[in-house]
Amino acid sequence: MTQENMAIVEPQQQLTLSVAIRDDARFANYYAGPNEQVVHELQRQWTTHGEPFIFLWGANGVGCSHLLQAACHYAEGLGHQSVYLPLDELAEYSSAVLDSMEQLPLVALDNIQAVTGNPEWEEALFHLFNRIRDRQGHLLIAADNSPKSIGVNLPDLVSRLTWGMTYQVEPLEDEDKVQALLLRAKRRGLNMGDDVARFILTRGPRDMQGLFDLLDKLDQASLSAQRKLTIPFIKTELDW
Incomplete structure (x- = not known):
């Protein structure tokens, strides 16, 4: 920053x-x-x-x-x-x-x-x-x-x-939100599949800033645990 x-x-x-x-x-x-x-x-x-x-x-x-x-x-x-x-x-x-x-x-x-x-x-x-x-x-x-x-x-x-x-400035539709999450993950060097992005979207916040903040949190958690960002890992980390 x-x-x-x-x-x-x-x-x-x-x-x-x-x-x-x-x-x-x-x-x-x-x-x-x-x-x-x-x-x-x-x-x-x-x-x-x-x-x-x-x-x-x-x-x-x-x-x-x-x-x-x-x-x-x-x-x-x-x-x-x-x-x-x-x-x-x-x-x-x-x-x-x-x-x-x-x-x-x-x-x-x-x-x-x-x-x-x-x-x-x-x-x-x-x-x-x-x-x-x-x-x-x-x-x-x-x-x-x-x-x-x-x-x-x-x-x-x-x-x-x-x-x-x-x-x-128009809000994104759900499919665009998935693509936005994938783009942000790629820019962070985070390997995330489409299925994971869609899972985050179904359970996470509806606004993009909230989703990005959640992605940041998950990125840090995966680095700390030395685990890939998978759906089972997200379920455990966020108690979903």
């Missing part, structure tokens, strides 16, 4: 915030399924025909946070600096956290719904959008609902949220 440290200026004090970006949150281990167009547009953002502002929304667990962090890794790989800001973790701070962020080529704002309805944050977001546009920067936003349904009170901010492309 990589980290970026930012100095946040509060009245009469300065705080250092550590923002964690998952090292494994990359396009290479994201099974797109019905969201191939979303991944394509996020990568295309850096071409001359790409859209500099993209808004993603979807239910918890569909992968919006993964996509934003993957986009940051992708931009860094092209030589562009980026910053990932999970606003659900930053809402307790002053909106001054957004000051000067437009100086970076890519700003990724996750869980923006956590600060909507707050006049100070809405005003700060409005001005940040304008500054990013003036500098011809790139902006990614993710939320749990569409731009007009996340409780924004400032009309000008609503218009900014619909500047570019908006995509709903």
Whole structure:
């Protein structure tokens, strides 16, 4: 896991915030399924025909946070600096956290719904959008609902949220979830059969992040026990 440290200026004090970006949150281990167009547009953002502002929304667990962090890794790989800001973790701070962020080529704002309805944050977001546009920067936003349904009170901010492309990130069907588990296992160097992936899906969590967390747990358990990841081993380990 990589980290970026930012100095946040509060009245009469300065705080250092550590923002964690998952090292494994990359396009290479994201099974797109019905969201191939979303991944394509996020990568295309850096071409001359790409859209500099993209808004993603979807239910918890569909992968919006993964996509934003993957986009940051992708931009860094092209030589562009980026910053990932999970606003659900930053809402307790002053909106001054957004000051000067437009100086970076890519700003990724996750869980923006956590600060909507707050006049100070809405005003700060409005001005940040304008500054990013003036500098011809790139902006990614993710939320749990569409731009007009996340409780924004400032009309000008609503218009900014619909500047570019908006995509709903669709949940995966069960067969796609199996393929996503197999891809994640392969990327971890874990030998897992289709039957094992399907067994995990029938007994495990329904959301992908929950399934991936479970896979991580099983991977560690199999390494510790020096056992292959089989259905009998999973039954024993998880008491299923």
